[in-house]
Amino acid sequence: MASGSNGTRTPARERLLQAANELFYGEGVQIVGIDRVIEHAGVAKASLYNTFGSKEGLVCAYLESRHERSRDRITRTLRRFRSPREQLLGVFDAQGEAFTDPAYNGCAFVRATAEAPENSSVRRAAEKYRAWILGLFTELADASGYAEPEELARQLRLLYDGAEQAARMDRDPSAATTARDAAAALLSAAPLRET
Numbered sequence: 001m002a003s004g005s006n007g008t009r010t011p012a013r014e015r016l017l018q019a020a021n022e023l024f025y026g027e028g029v030q031i032v033g034i035d036r037v038i039e040h041a042g043v044a045k046a047s048l049y050n051t052f053g054s055k056e057g058l059v060c061a062y063l064e065s066r067h068e069r070s071r072d073r074i075t076r077t078l079r080r081f082r083s084p085r086e087q088l089l090g091v092f093d094a095q096g097e098a099f100t101d102p103a104y105n106g107c108a109f110v111r112a113t114a115e116a117p118e119n120s121s122v123r124r125a126a127e128k129y130r131a132w133i134l135g136l137f138t139e140l141a142d143a144s145g146y147a148e149p150e151e152l153a154r155q156l157r158l159l160y161d162g163a164e165q166a167a168r169m170d171r172d173p174s175a176a177t178t179a180r181d182a183a184a185a186l187l188s189a190a191p192l193r194e195t
Helices: 012-027 034-041 045-052 055-078 084-099 106-114 121-143 149-169 175-189
Strands: none
Touching: 012 034, 012 045, 012 055, 012 106, 034 045, 034 055, 045 055, 045 121, 055 084, 055 121, 084 121, 084 149, 084 175, 106 121, 121 149, 149 175
């Protein structure tokens, strides 16, 4: 893990984030101690504290990197669709890509916040991701001409959340397809704005 593909040494920040992603996502934020992350990253303890300040800082950076990867995957998938309505359903296609990954272990944000204090920066990082998903659904619902885009977005996010839980708890990678089908029915029934 210490060297890059061209033989150069990977910066400590990247190694710590990679180790955090592997360990926190695979085993859980609370169960993995900071010493394991440091050892797995092959860095000095001072590197972690100089870069992230604390375990909580590292957890937040880990969640931000998960958010960025999810956003990139969804954005890349949505480019395949022409209309905002198709893109609304395409969000579930992007989600399905994550579910088919053999390393899929549920929603990183749900797992990280399960035992986090209410006002922690970890919760704020998770809330930022959830707000982004809701904002994306709202923006696409509005662009599709639905009469109540905010309400429709909340319903779609609920399907999105449910699919994540089913994929994890039931080991069902088809949960995104089921959620997509439910979303399509929801979109068909939702009233459009009057023009």
